[in-house]
Amino acid sequence: MNFNAITIRDxxxxxQLSVSTVSKALRDSYExxxxxxxxxxxxxxxxxxxxxxxxxxxxxxxxxxxxxxVSTIENQFFSQVINGIESVAYQAGFNVIFTQTxxxxxxxxxxxxxxxxxxxxxxxxxxxxxxxxxxxxxxxxKRGLPIVFFDRISNEIDxxxxxxxxxxxxxxxTKHLIDSGYSKIAHITSPPNISITKERLAGYNQALKDxxxxxxxxxxxxxSHGGRDIGEIENSLNELLALKERPDAIxxxxxRITTTTLLLLNKLGIKxxxxxxxxxxxxxxxxxxxxxxxxxxxQPAFEMGQKAAEMLLNLILSKRPVTEFETVTxxxxxxxxxxxxxxxx
Amino acid sequence: MNFNAITIRDxxxxxQLSVSTVSKALRDSYExxxxxxxxxxxxxxxxxxxxxxxxxxxxxxxxxxxxxxVSTIENQFFSQVINGIESVAYQAGFNVIFTQTxxxxxxxxxxxxxxxxxxxxxxxxxxxxxxxxxxxxxxxxKRGLPIVFFDRISNEIDxxxxxxxxxxxxxxxTKHLIDSGYSKIAHITSPPNISITKERLAGYNQALKDxxxxxxxxxxxxxSHGGRDIGEIENSLNELLALKERPDAIxxxxxRITTTTLLLLNKLGIKxxxxxxxxxxxxxxxxxxxxxxxxxxxQPAFEMGQKAAEMLLNLILSKRPVTEFETVTxxxxxxxxxxxxxxxx
DNA sequence: TTGAAAGCGCTACCAG
DNA sequence: CTGGTAGCGCTTTCAA
Numbered sequence: 001m002n003f004n005a006i007t008i009r010d011x012x013x014x015x016q017l018s019v020s021t022v023s024k025a026l027r028d029s030y031e032x033x034x035x036x037x038x039x040x041x042x043x044x045x046x047x048x049x050x051x052x053x054x055x056x057x058x059x060x061x062x063x064x065x066x067x068x069x070v071s072t073i074e075n076q077f078f079s080q081v082i083n084g085i086e087s088v089a090y091q092a093g094f095n096v097i098f099t100q101t102x103x104x105x106x107x108x109x110x111x112x113x114x115x116x117x118x119x120x121x122x123x124x125x126x127x128x129x130x131x132x133x134x135x136x137x138x139x140x141x142k143r144g145l146p147i148v149f150f151d152r153i154s155n156e157i158d159x160x161x162x163x164x165x166x167x168x169x170x171x172x173x174t175k176h177l178i179d180s181g182y183s184k185i186a187h188i189t190s191p192p193n194i195s196i197t198k199e200r201l202a203g204y205n206q207a208l209k210d211x212x213x214x215x216x217x218x219x220x221x222x223x224s225h226g227g228r229d230i231g232e233i234e235n236s237l238n239e240l241l242a243l244k245e246r247p248d249a250i251x252x253x254x255x256r257i258t259t260t261t262l263l264l265l266n267k268l269g270i271k272x273x274x275x276x277x278x279x280x281x282x283x284x285x286x287x288x289x290x291x292x293x294x295x296x297x298x299q300p301a302f303e304m305g306q307k308a309a310e311m312l313l314n315l316i317l318s319k320r321p322v323t324e325f326e327t328v329t330x331x332x333x334x335x336x337x338x339x340x341x342x343x344x345x
Numbered sequence: 346m347n348f349n350a351i352t353i354r355d356x357x358x359x360x361q362l363s364v365s366t367v368s369k370a371l372r373d374s375y376e377x378x379x380x381x382x383x384x385x386x387x388x389x390x391x392x393x394x395x396x397x398x399x400x401x402x403x404x405x406x407x408x409x410x411x412x413x414x415v416s417t418i419e420n421q422f423f424s425q426v427i428n429g430i431e432s433v434a435y436q437a438g439f440n441v442i443f444t445q446t447x448x449x450x451x452x453x454x455x456x457x458x459x460x461x462x463x464x465x466x467x468x469x470x471x472x473x474x475x476x477x478x479x480x481x482x483x484x485x486x487k488r489g490l491p492i493v494f495f496d497r498i499s500n501e502i503d504x505x506x507x508x509x510x511x512x513x514x515x516x517x518x519t520k521h522l523i524d525s526g527y528s529k530i531a532h533i534t535s536p537p538n539i540s541i542t543k544e545r546l547a548g549y550n551q552a553l554k555d556x557x558x559x560x561x562x563x564x565x566x567x568x569s570h571g572g573r574d575i576g577e578i579e580n581s582l583n584e585l586l587a588l589k590e591r592p593d594a595i596x597x598x599x600x601r602i603t604t605t606t607l608l609l610l611n612k613l614g615i616k617x618x619x620x621x622x623x624x625x626x627x628x629x630x631x632x633x634x635x636x637x638x639x640x641x642x643x644q645p646a647f648e649m650g651q652k653a654a655e656m657l658l659n660l661i662l663s664k665r666p667v668t669e670f671e672t673v674t675x676x677x678x679x680x681x682x683x684x685x686x687x688x689x690x
Numbered sequence: 691t692t693g694a695a696a697g698c699g700c701t702a703c704c705a706g
Numbered sequence: 707c708t709g710g711t712a713g714c715g716c717t718t719t720c721a722a
Binding site: 352353354364365368369372396397399400401402403404405 | 699
Binding site: 691692693694695696697698699700701702703704705706 | 707708709710711712713714715716717718719720721722
């Protein structure tokens, strides 16, 4: 409150008391008489006094706020995660400060730096697709900043982590395609350096293997910017469609890649699932209303946010240094819809 | 940085200098010799010194952060707005702190209060659907907190505002339906107390009037929670469908109401637009991929966020009190798609 | 039960 | 050019 608010001093002066007495009275200290307390509290209330949290922060050494770094809020998955984070942070009286990397490593470093030096008590982060090196985080972590990873994590820092079961998500999606009669299954995904890509890809590969299927390496497309621009998704898709051995199904990861693929397929007039089936990771609430209704791998995003926030709060509030860390894995759900209807033979 | 960071004092001690000299050297003051500056700056850099922004805030009286209050981030419109806000705030070196009201007046009051007393430099707000009274904001505004309204605004506070052209959005949508051969046009919208509802409704009414059409009052449905729960949308829709004079088209407002209506209609097996046409406000990027592709009123959400943030920053950074305020109105766009295909007679 | 005073980290004023 | 000191608003010993 820079806008000339009433301070503890003002009320001390008005009541002919000392600053410390007022401070104690406000915090309901046992050292202060009921009478004085009442006097102070009433005056404070009447004049709408609020302690200046900046001063409190400076004194106490913490700011009651946590930072969030995500790639972009304009993605249902992340907005749901943030929603979850906010809900628990709010309950605990913590503020939430957030920034977006737009999948850029440089932005990530800058954001983290800015946040870290804006005195927050903890950091919640999902790495950008470009991020390979996490020195920027290691440094802060070493200096004592509590960090919890979610979604796109790194194993180079020993701390709490929350992820969805990416392997199973990939496995289930692929297996479902196989069970529905598809065998030439392509995969459009994010860059191979980030955790979720590897895990989902592993699930995909395992499902193929378990079914005794093999696919040519050209069936796996990595969008180096995680689908940040439509162009790279379009290229991947076109390349797949141009293959002599054209895939009969596609498994996509991430909201952006999934919905864009659907959009493009529709635009090209390619019938789903008749000409090509589609299953993808997405948290959109509109999967049922899409054309066709889209079989989707859904992640419990809200719960992921809640869990991550809880873990971070634990770290922050813990009296003694935490040395035991856990990685929580949340289940994904496969919602079967028309885009993967059993293949007609 | 509560995690034992290096302070200006540490470096003063290490270099056998005074605190003030170090402070000045760091701020590149003309009073300090080049030699000392170099010494200090190098030491600071080597030891990764960062000024404690909390202390700076306390000293300077501002925090370099702005607060955002929206109903829910899990709505493409708002996430796009926030995206816009963040982009300009970031450029200006401001942090963004956000909270959600979930359309509850009580939450709004609490959030505003919490934010306001968390020492921010300015506030960006879109009112909750429940909000009728804005004393909570008036008070802060009177005390000097810069506020900019966007989307759901109030005229009870004289300040900058950014809105989309809601009247025209409503008018265009309705006129388009009329031009496409529909005449029994219903309207499902938010509660009548919020600005956007009134404006869009006015546009709807005007378009009907201009076409010489009248509709029974039962054609206008207000969802008292702005569509926060599906139930109220479902009820409105069912009531409309049960009317003896059943509407042949529906105009909906807000992402939530629009997409839910589409979902429900699909579920009921009602053909769009054959049995009932649909046009709605929504900022979803998936309108083209919906079943059927949805004619939508699109608001320049990102630009709205940018504009609102710019205005707020102006207010914050302005040396002298601002007394001239403006209300910026951004154009909406009508994207015509299949859900309002010309009526076959 | 109350108050004086120190100090969180920084900036700014005034002396030297 | 450098340093001492006050003070932002609050909490917290320590005395009284």
